[in-house]
Amino acid sequence: MLLRTGWNDLRRHPLQTLLAVIGVAVAVAVVVAVDLANHSALQAMRVSLESVSGTATHQIVGGPDGIDERAYTRLRTELGVSRAAPVVEGGATVPAAGERPLTLLGVDPFAEGPFRRPLVTGGEGVDQALDALLLRDDAIALGSGEARRLGVDAGERLRLAIAGEEREVIVAAVIPDPQDQWRGLALADIAAAQALLGETGRLGRIDLILDRGEAEALAERLPDGLRVVPAGASANAVLEMSRAFRINLTALSLLAVVVGAFLVFNTLAFLAVRRRAAIGTLRALGVQRREILAGVLADALLIGAVGTVLGLALGIALAHGLVGLVLQTITDLYFRRAAGELVLAPWSLAAGVLVGLGGSVLAALAPAQEAAATPPRAALARSELEDRARRLAGRGAAAGAGLLLAGGLLIAATGGLVPAFAGLFALILGAALLAPGFMLVLGRAVGRLTRGRPLAALAVEGAVASLSRTGVAVAALSVAVAAVIGVAVMIASFRASVVDWLEGSLAADFYVSAPAPLDDALAERLAGVAGxxxxxxxxxxxxxxxxxxxxxxxxxxxxxxxxxxxxxxxxxxxxxxxxxxxxxxxxxxxxxxxxxxxxxxxxxxxxxxxxxxxxxxxxxxxxxxxxxxxxxxxxxxxxxxxxxxxxxxxxxxxxxAARPAVREALEAALAGVPGARLQDNAAVLERSLEVFDRTFAITEVLRWLAGFVAFVGVVSALMALHLDRARELAVLRAVGLGRRGVGGLIGAQSGLLGLAAGLWAVPLGLALAALLVFVINRRAFGWTMGFHLEVAPVVEGVVLAVVAALLAAVIPAWRAARSLPAAALKDE
CATH class of the missing domain: 2.40.70 (Cathepsin D, subunit A; domain 1)
Incomplete structure (x- = not known):
């Protein structure tokens, strides 16, 4: 009977139930999408690194000129190292495919056996491909996925741009590559790779399989200029550098989860509050507290389960878009080639299930316990609930102040990144607990301005009097808007700092670069140009x-x-x-x-x-x-x-000097230098800012997702608020207030809630931005930046809060205006 009662209540309020499901789904989707994107990016880098290093334990490296290939001969013959493989690696682009980059990997097929590189050993078609590569000095092999992206097939010719010159090669083989491990790679025999890259007689490195003692003994016998280094050093360095980016990305997702948690709590708390009178009646009829608690939690679990299923599907779909942004950012910042697509990690999906189901139950637990423990007579009295909400607002303000202090001390007293994030979330939670108290203070201040204006006074009093409904909504919206403001100010500060740094660093008027090294003779020739x-x-x-x-x-x-x-x-x-x-x-x-x-x-x-x-x-x-x-x-x-x-x-x-004339003279002086490029510093600045904006594209997506989560929460809160005030609105309609008046009253109340959330979000957002600028980024990346406060993000945040609240009031206002006063005043 209790389960049927809860199910019927959810069916009678389909829109609010749908909003609760959407809130859980969005929170789950954000967690799953970002975690999958992080995991996929990490897997992509590992696959990319392993595809060119295999099982090598150490590497022999040289100086700027690489390694003389005679050192490899001596290594195998005189030093007796049998598990060694020479490697040549270089970059190329495909002009016909929009300058798509390729990494040309040259290997010796006869030495590759022990190294088990996915690209070279094992797999269908690999042996035949290696045979074909040995027969020509202009042949390459591609994976099936990469060949499809380049639009070529086996036996066709392909033009590559290498070191400023175009070289024509033949695609000798296309190897089946279901896992896309060959993404961005082209395989060649080492002699062909040397010829194509202009490295004849030189090696990039020599891969080895040695134990620690053998590596130390070999290091002592190598000629001057060669060193033995661990093969994983480069890979670990790349993964370590990208760790800070992934931590920041995860932190932003957790920020969205915090907002989503407020939303779930907001919605499911309303579930218990809305049933307060029904719960009081059931208690008066003899239903036990534990049965009431079990019934409310069962409803929350049902909402959480449906929302979790939808959230997992939405998260996987969203991750497909995010993984591209993450891989592009990592490619721009850390790694020249990131192979891979979305990887469905079980732990990422499990985290989403935990957030959806666990969060729903935990969010409903406190209000369900409170509703079940309330005596029947108090449960039927609305005033008891609001008096308790005001008392809790005072206690919450004290707890919030304590959390603000604790978070500040944690950040100031520690130097790690994890304590900084813990302190940051303590500050966010503390500010959220202070939001209902700020709503009361703002309501009193605005209330003084509405004396003599009955409708305005009703709007203010209605928003403040229903603190049990509006308090959590204002807290959720203020946290979301603070995230929007804080991240926007951080990005603006970072961008301004980057612009200042670029303008200082790009002191030259023109920059000359080329794929092949330049020399002092060219520098002297350019220095002699007039102007x-x-x-x-x-x-x-x-x-x-x-x-x-x-x-x-x-x-x-x-x-x-x-x-x-x-x-x-x-x-x-x-x-x-x-x-x-x-x-x-x-x-x-x-x-x-x-x-x-x-x-x-x-x-x-x-x-x-x-x-x-x-x-x-x-x-x-x-x-x-x-x-x-x-x-x-x-x-x-x-x-x-x-x-x-x-x-x-x-x-x-x-x-x-006349800049255009100097440019023409410089271009003439560069004639004959293969691949030489003359760039204006303005073009370099523009390109750098393009990379910067692309890097923070995912941040923009996440912060607007957080805003959407809060918007859904405000809609849910207002729906519950106006459902609860249906009798009050019906009385106003009965004494002569028209439909427009009802709509204006609801809009004014909603606008006040949005204004309160927006104003409270300003100091929280600026504090969040300051922490991101001076603490989080400093500890994560190691660089400092200036704090550039722009008015636009702050104003946009406040406007966002007000507009979100006004839009959220459209449906409640429409329903209230169309309802019949007699039906609302009827008391069953």
Whole structure:
């Protein structure tokens, strides 16, 4: 009987029941989608890394010029290392496929057996493909998925752009690839890869399978310039760098879950409150408390189950879109190729089930216990409920203040990322508990302005008097709007900081780059062009180390010029002076954070002649590499690594020169340099901001999802509020208030709720933004940024709250205006 009573109540209020189901479904969908996107991105990177490394335990690496292939011969013949495989790896693009990037992997099929690379060993068609690759020096093999994306088949020709030149190759084989492990990869025989990449006689690395003792013994016997490093160092470095991004993404999803939890609590609390009179009648007839509690929880479980099923389906669909955004972001920031599609992880789906079912039961437990424990006479009296809600608002405000204090102390007293997130959520929960009290204060303040205006006073009093209905709704909406404001201000601050950094870093008027290394002769030729003031010379090189690759930036400037860097740690003048005169380097903020370095610390870098001890002169701001950069003088770099090549040139135009004419002269001077590109700094800035905006696209999706969750919660709250006030509205209709008046009254009440939520969200959103800027991003990524407060996100947040509340009032106002007063006044 009790179950049938609950089921009939849900059927009598289909719209509110549907909103409850939608609220649970959206909360589950956000958790599942983001967790699946994270898991899929991690799997994609692992597959990509394993596809080119296989079961290798160590690698032999060289200097900037790679490894002379004669070292491999000596390794196999004189040093007796049998489980070794040479590898050549380089980048290419496919002009006919919209410049789609490909990684060209050259291997020796005769040495690949022990390494079990998914691309090279095992699998249908692999052996035949390797036979075909050995017969030609222009042949490649593609996976079936990649061949389909490129629109080619076995036996057809394909044009690749490599090092600024187009090369025609033949697709000798297309290998079945049901798991898409070959995504973004092209396989070639090592000799063909050397020829295509212009690396004849050179190897990129030599993969090894050794135990620790064998690796240490081999390291002592290698010639100068070669080192043994763990094969997993590079992979671990990539995964570690991306960890911060994934943690931030998960944190945003948890923020949406917090909002969704408020929504579930809001909706299911109304379920118990709406049945309060019916529960009082049942209690008076002898129904036990535990039976009432079981009945309400059964209804909550039913709503949670339906919402969870819908949420899982919606989450999987949403994850298909999010995984593309996550993989694109990781490709832009951390990894040049991310293979893979959506991976349905059981734990991600289990987390969604836990949020949906567990959250629904927990959300309904407290109001169900309260309703079951209330004496029958009190359950039938509305005033008892509102008096209790006001008392709880006072206690909640005290608890909220305590949570704000605890969260602030936790953030200030600890230095980790996890405590920072815990403190952040404590602040959010504390602010949410303070929201009903703020609603009361605002209601009293606005109430003084409505004296002499009966309808306005009724609107204010109605919103404040029904605190049991409106308190949780205002809290949920304020948290969601605060998330919108906070993330928007953080992104605006980050973007402004990136723009400031780019404008400072892009000091040159033009930048010259090419796929192949440049030289000093070209730099001198460009410096002699009429209108050119001076030319900066740069060399980028990744040094393989046991803890992962280290990005070096060797810079050469005229004697009277300093690097255009913003020193954030260390005295700037002293740091630049040490950088010029001593064996000192400047390190970027992410590198210093990852390695725990400060000005004055020692930094050891491996070089062909042994380890070199350098001094950290200062730490500078840099957003270009999440893994960090070591900046050193080019003269010091050439001394350490014997490399005179250049990666890029920065051309500075004289102040009185005509920029268009200088550009034409520079283009003429670059004639004959394969693949040379002359870029205006404005184009570089535009491209950088495009990458930035694409990176934060997923953040935009998540914050608007959080806003949608709160909107559903407000609709549910207003539906319950006006359902409960049906008799009051009917009395007003009976004494002469027209339908427009009823609609205006409901709209005014809803607008006041939205205004309260929006105003309360402003300080919470700004505090959230400050924590994201000064604490979360600093601890996650290692970089600092300025706090740029823009009025637009704040105003948009308040407007969003008011508009959401007004839109949520449309259906209740329409239903109230169409209802008959006599029917609403009839008391069964």
């Amino acid at each position: 050119v003031d001076w030319v900066a010379r740069s060399r980028w090189y990744r040094v393989p180390t046991a803890s992962g690759p280290v990005q070096l930036w060797a810079l050469e400037l005229p004697p009277d010029r300093d690097p255009a860097v913003d020193i954030r740690a260390g005295e700037p003048r002293a740091a630049l002076q040490a950088f010029e005169d001593d064996r000192a380097v400047l390190v970027s903020e992410p590198f210093a954070a990852r390695r725990g370095l400060a000005p004055g610390d020692a930094l050891t870098l491996p070089t062909p002649s042994g380890d070199a001890a350098l001094t950290v002169a200062g730490v500078y701001r840099d957003y270009g590499s999440p893994g960090g950069v070591v900046l050193l003088r080019r003269a010091l770099y050439r001394t350490l690594y014997g490399d005179a090549r250049l990666s890029g040139l920065g051309v500075h135009v004289a102040a009185d």
